Amino acid sequence: MSYFDAASAAPLHPVARQALLAALDDGWADPSRLYREGRKARMLLDAAREAAAEAVGCRADELSFTPSGTRAVHTGIAGALAGRRRTGRHLIVSAVEHSSVLHSAEVFEAEGGQVTRVPVSRQGAVDAGSYEAAMRPDTALACLQSANHEVGTVQPVAAVAEVCRAAGVPLLVDAAQSLGWGRVEGDWSVLTASAHKWGGPSGVGLLVVRKGVRFAAQGASDERESGRAPGFENLPAIVAAAASLRAVRAEAEQEAVRLRELTARIRARVPESVPDVEVVGDAELRLPGIVTFSCLYVDGETLLHELDREGFSVSSGSSCTSSTLTPSHVLKAMGVLSEGNVRVSLPAGAAEAEVERFLAVLPGVVAGVREKLGAPAPVAAVHEDVLVVDALGKRCPIPVIELAKVIGTVPVGGRVRVLSDDEAARLDIPAWCEMRGQEYEGEEKAEKGTAYLVRRAT
Amino acid sequence: MSYFDAASAAPLHPVARQALLAALDDGWADPSRLYREGRKARMLLDAAREAAAEAVGCRADELSFTPSGTRAVHTGIAGALAGRRRTGRHLIVSAVEHSSVLHSAEVFEAEGGQVTRVPVSRQGAVDAGSYEAAMRPDTALACLQSANHEVGTVQPVAAVAEVCRAAGVPLLVDAAQSLGWGRVEGDWSVLTASAHKWGGPSGVGLLVVRKGVRFAAQGASDERESGRAPGFENLPAIVAAAASLRAVRAEAEQEAVRLRELTARIRARVPESVPDVEVVGDAELRLPGIVTFSCLYVDGETLLHELDREGFSVSSGSSCTSSTLTPSHVLKAMGVLSEGNVRVSLPAGAAEAEVERFLAVLPGVVAGVREKLGAPAPVAAVHEDVLVVDALGKRCPIPVIELAKVIGTVPVGGRVRVLSDDEAARLDIPAWCEMRGQEYEGEEKAEKGTAYLVRRAT
Numbered sequence: 001m002s003y004f005d006a007a008s009a010a011p012l013h014p015v016a017r018q019a020l021l022a023a024l025d026d027g028w029a030d031p032s033r034l035y036r037e038g039r040k041a042r043m044l045l046d047a048a049r050e051a052a053a054e055a056v057g058c059r060a061d062e063l064s065f066t067p068s069g070t071r072a073v074h075t076g077i078a079g080a081l082a083g084r085r086r087t088g089r090h091l092i093v094s095a096v097e098h099s100s101v102l103h104s105a106e107v108f109e110a111e112g113g114q115v116t117r118v119p120v121s122r123q124g125a126v127d128a129g130s131y132e133a134a135m136r137p138d139t140a141l142a143c144l145q146s147a148n149h150e151v152g153t154v155q156p157v158a159a160v161a162e163v164c165r166a167a168g169v170p171l172l173v174d175a176a177q178s179l180g181w182g183r184v185e186g187d188w189s190v191l192t193a194s195a196h197k198w199g200g201p202s203g204v205g206l207l208v209v210r211k212g213v214r215f216a217a218q219g220a221s222d223e224r225e226s227g228r229a230p231g232f233e234n235l236p237a238i239v240a241a242a243a244s245l246r247a248v249r250a251e252a253e254q255e256a257v258r259l260r261e262l263t264a265r266i267r268a269r270v271p272e273s274v275p276d277v278e279v280v281g282d283a284e285l286r287l288p289g290i291v292t293f294s295c296l297y298v299d300g301e302t303l304l305h306e307l308d309r310e311g312f313s314v315s316s317g318s319s320c321t322s323s324t325l326t327p328s329h330v331l332k333a334m335g336v337l338s339e340g341n342v343r344v345s346l347p348a349g350a351a352e353a354e355v356e357r358f359l360a361v362l363p364g365v366v367a368g369v370r371e372k373l374g375a376p377a378p379v380a381a382v383h384e385d386v387l388v389v390d391a392l393g394k395r396c397p398i399p400v401i402e403l404a405k406v407i408g409t410v411p412v413g414g415r416v417r418v419l420s421d422d423e424a425a426r427l428d429i430p431a432w433c434e435m436r437g438q439e440y441e442g443e444e445k446a447e448k449g450t451a452y453l454v455r456r457a458t
Numbered sequence: 459m460s461y462f463d464a465a466s467a468a469p470l471h472p473v474a475r476q477a478l479l480a481a482l483d484d485g486w487a488d489p490s491r492l493y494r495e496g497r498k499a500r501m502l503l504d505a506a507r508e509a510a511a512e513a514v515g516c517r518a519d520e521l522s523f524t525p526s527g528t529r530a531v532h533t534g535i536a537g538a539l540a541g542r543r544r545t546g547r548h549l550i551v552s553a554v555e556h557s558s559v560l561h562s563a564e565v566f567e568a569e570g571g572q573v574t575r576v577p578v579s580r581q582g583a584v585d586a587g588s589y590e591a592a593m594r595p596d597t598a599l600a601c602l603q604s605a606n607h608e609v610g611t612v613q614p615v616a617a618v619a620e621v622c623r624a625a626g627v628p629l630l631v632d633a634a635q636s637l638g639w640g641r642v643e644g645d646w647s648v649l650t651a652s653a654h655k656w657g658g659p660s661g662v663g664l665l666v667v668r669k670g671v672r673f674a675a676q677g678a679s680d681e682r683e684s685g686r687a688p689g690f691e692n693l694p695a696i697v698a699a700a701a702s703l704r705a706v707r708a709e710a711e712q713e714a715v716r717l718r719e720l721t722a723r724i725r726a727r728v729p730e731s732v733p734d735v736e737v738v739g740d741a742e743l744r745l746p747g748i749v750t751f752s753c754l755y756v757d758g759e760t761l762l763h764e765l766d767r768e769g770f771s772v773s774s775g776s777s778c779t780s781s782t783l784t785p786s787h788v789l790k791a792m793g794v795l796s797e798g799n800v801r802v803s804l805p806a807g808a809a810e811a812e813v814e815r816f817l818a819v820l821p822g823v824v825a826g827v828r829e830k831l832g833a834p835a836p837v838a839a840v841h842e843d844v845l846v847v848d849a850l851g852k853r854c855p856i857p858v859i860e861l862a863k864v865i866g867t868v869p870v871g872g873r874v875r876v877l878s879d880d881e882a883a884r885l886d887i888p889a890w891c892e893m894r895g896q897e898y899e900g901e902e903k904a905e906k907g908t909a910y911l912v913r914r915a916t
Contacts, residue, residue: 003495008488009690017482024475028660030466034762035771037461067525067661068689074678100688103678196690202486203525203661203692219677220532220561230558231526232467232654234661237695304492313493 007345013199016244069194072205083214088138124153151281152290158186195241298340396424421449465803471657474702481694527652541672546596582611609739610748616644653699756798879907
């Protein structure tokens with residue numbers, strides 16, 4: 001079995017396991033109590049906070065432990081927005097943030113706030129200028145991930161932080177994907193992270209609020225964790241989280257080199273061995289362990305299922321919307337193909353031999369899925385100069401498959417009109433044109449569904 | 459070492475430890491994923507939910523796992539109030555609820571809601587009639603603990619639930635202290651609990667919302683746990699929580715008999731061996747393991763410190779306000795003595811010999827603290843018919859000590875006027891009068907601090 005979905009949750013690091021076991025004995029009591037067991041628990045909690053703060057690069061009293069990375073984001077965004085309510089009610093996020101950030105933004109909008117979603121390049125990166133352009137006098141907060149969770153692209157946090165600093169706006173950095181690899185550079189104001197992404201246990205997130213940042217935690221609270229995370233501390237897990245963060249950091253530099261080489265192999269060899277594949281995300285400015293590609297004429301769920309049968313656990317599309325059938329908001333924002341999407345995220349220690357086995361198995365698996373989806377004969381008719389493909393009622397990737405089959409039958413300069421009522425076609429037909437050098441001319445409302453117009457260019 | 463503070467946090471049950479270890483291996487992946495590791499995690503999560511629901515007496519799809527009992531209460535109250543916003547903005551709680559309930563009520567008040575705090579008897583119990591009287595046409599929710607966390611008194615949940623049902627108002631029951639002992643009877647609507655109170659790990663609470671109860675979770679959410687507890691599930695801990703709940707329930711009946719006998723011993727023998735003690739809480743309708751008493755002329759913190767030196771870990775005053783210096787809101791609402799307060803809460807398996815050792819050690823410890831606090835000669839002067847005791851600038855329990863010293867020096871029918879600027883005197887002087895059969899005549903603003911007037915009755 002090869003688990004290649006570390007960006008969802010990394011397996012428990014041996015140091016985390018060891019620390020958790022030790023802390024189960026000494027860390028079950030209430031750290032706010034004055035008796036022996038309470039004092040022991042308090043010492044463990046203090047030591048964990050010191051260790052985590054050192055890894056983040058902040059003061060211990062700036063760091064609160066939360067029950068998850070998601071809770072850290074929800075609390076961090078709501079608290080930072082409330083702290084600057086007098087300044088205004090405008091929030092800036094990138095279009096490719098984790099769903100926890102986007103959900104917080106939606107709640108803020110529902111309460112009357114305004115949100116600007118900064119677009120990204122085809123590689124998935126924002127640029128600092130777009131953040132600068134999005135700034136308004138009433139901007140209360142900006143949010144940016146340190147690196148994207150779906151495609152691995154590293155964001156220009158330090159440059160965006162400078163822009164924010166100049167505008168007097170705090171920057172919240174969601175560092176969930178990168179904190180195990182190193183500190184987040186730049187002059188950020190609020191930082192969030194999640195322990196189970198670096199090999200710590202589940203049940204622990206970090207929320208760091210720099211001194212001087214206006215912050216007003218919302219909802220009911222208590223005296224624990226600086227009033228930012230109410231409820232009894234999840235102490236054994238906190239101890240394990242801090243210990244494993246220190247451990248993965250010690251191994252990070254060397255392991256990053258190794259994983260970077262393995263993902264570079266996947267980036268290079270998948271397009272060689274599998275036809276009609278688009279590798280997405282920045283080739284250079286990327287996390288060491290993540291590589292994402294999309295396969296034309298394949299649906300992601302079937303592909304995942306077949307890879308699982310071969311012993312590979314990978315992810316597809318947006319990591320947090322995979323239970324819904326909407327295409328990944330990240331791939332959509334990047335304007336790349338979303339069909340047949342696979343994210344490989346290697347955990348620390350991933351074996352080279354398993355990566356090689358994956359590369360060996362993948363072409364056959366993709367070919368098998370393509371064959372299974374097969375080729376329902378396209379219903380095509382020429383109206384005026386346009387070949388019409390009726391893909392109504394057919395789900396992704398069928399509309400694109402049918403488009404690909406007929407494009408060669410019209411002359412260069414001729415047009416194909418694809419009728420589809422599957423929402424994913426809106427994303428995938430333009431992406432296919434981009435990949436194939438065909439010209440996408442746009443969409444229009446059809447009698448049923450939507451008509452996508454493609455002009456044969458080559 | 460004897461840990462007698464199970465009402466704060468119980469040591470980890472061996473079954474919890476065992477289940478946690480097993481789940482660390484099989485339960486670290488994302489249960490919403492479709493690959494092998496995700497399916498394993500999903501099976502563990504489903505099985506834990508079934509087991510917990512069976513112990514609660516609800517359907518599995520009514521139960522969400524939260525990061526703590528406190529989070530369950532915060533989410534439960536906010537969600538139930540929002541779900542009935544159209545009915546009105548009135549909330550009923552008892553005066554002796556856990557701080558998490560009271561904090562939620564304060565937030566609700568700050569947002570414009572109205573809160574009725576139902577008083578309790580001197581034994582700490584509410585009565586159903588008071589809830590009935592508190593009902594209004596705009597009442598959105600009523601809250602009641604299953605049993606009190608400080609004094610162990612069991613509340614008449616079933617009767618209050620009937621009153622609520624008749625009024626068409628949902629009842630939220632905070633079952634944190636009792637769920638390990640048995641199901642909460644009665645027709646409640648929402649229930650909350652906390653795993654580390656029954657010997658489960660920290661990091662897990664339960665939130666149960668009965669089908670048909672209007673509920674609108676507030677703030678950002680995601681697709682996990684019915685939208686009521688966002689963030690990656692703390693799965694190994696959830697598995698351990700469910701397994702240990704089942705285990706403690708299997709032992710509950712027998713262990714309850716044993717602990718009840720041990721706490722009955724404390725209830726009976728402390729007043730025999732320690733002078734000037736008031737045992738508080740209901741003598742019959744109480745949890746098996748909790749017994750609380752207050753010692754005149756002693757301050758709780760010193761007493762706890764001395765007991766800790768003797769190897770006993772106990773608690774004092776309110777479990778969640780012990781870091782502040784205000785007297786427990788529970789003891790205050792009961793109108794009993796708060797000074798020198800000790801809560802003994804025996805964990806399952808507490809050794810009889812250790813309880814006997816506690817009973818043997820306590821009289822000397824209390825006597826020692828009393829001697830240490832000693833007797834600063836009261837500055838007394840007779841003004842008209844009143845003996846004035848100037849205890850300004852002196853902290854609890856000194857004002858009461860000085861009152862007790864001089865009461866015998868005025869004739870029956872004569873008065874003592876105690877000047878004090880310590881807030882605790884407001885609670886403890888009336889309580890002392892009640893204990894001693896003296897007449898408390900009330901307080902008035904003095905030039906400095908407050909004057910408390912006591913008439914010698916016996």
